[in-house]
Amino acid sequence: MAGKYGSLVLILVSFVLLQGGVQLVAAALWNVGDANGWTFGVQSWPNNPSFKPFREGDMLVFKYDPAAHNVIVVDDFGFGTCTTHPANATVYNSGSDRITVQRGETNFISGKADDCEKGLKITVFVRP
Numbered sequence: 001m002a003g004k005y006g007s008l009v010l011i012l013v014s015f016v017l018l019q020g021g022v023q024l025v026a027a028a029l030w031n032v033g034d035a036n037g038w039t040f041g042v043q044s045w046p047n048n049p050s051f052k053p054f055r056e057g058d059m060l061v062f063k064y065d066p067a068a069h070n071v072i073v074v075d076d077f078g079f080g081t082c083t084t085h086p087a088n089a090t091v092y093n094s095g096s097d098r099i100t101v102q103r104g105e106t107n108f109i110s111g112k113a114d115d116c117e118k119g120l121k122i123t124v125f126v127r128p
């Protein structure tokens with residue numbers, strides 16, 4: 001009897017651990033633009049040369065020359081118009097920024113010169 005329930009408990013515990021395991025998988029660290037870093041041509045990086053399965057809690061690392069570029073987290077309007085929008089958008093400028101992503105869509109642009117117009121911008125889609 002006890003053995004029977006013991007097995008059931010074991011199965012239930014295993015099931016709970018498996019479900020939880022999805023969350024327990026270590027967050028991934030992504031170097032934006034791979035070896036090139038945060039620079040021109042990066043816009044296709046989320047999907048090329050391969051689709052990047054971003055998950056909530058993953059970290060994006062933006063590497064660039066801070067004299068030339070920066071990283072601003074903008075909304076869709078800011079992304080489309082290459083402007084710092086909303087006005088209180090977070091600006092990163094260390095040259096080696098580590099940003100943890102939340103679920104949903106997040107837009108990043110460079111706000112220096114006409115970087116963004118030249119394609120120094122990406123949108124990432126992050127799954128829970």
Ligand SMILES: *[C@@H]1O[C@H](CO)[C@@H](O)[C@H](O)[C@H]1NC(C)=O
Pocket residue numbers: 086088089090
């Ligand atoms: C900007 O301000 C709005 C309104 O106060 C707030 O909800 C939002 O979180 C702020 N955004 C950032 C990136 O601080």
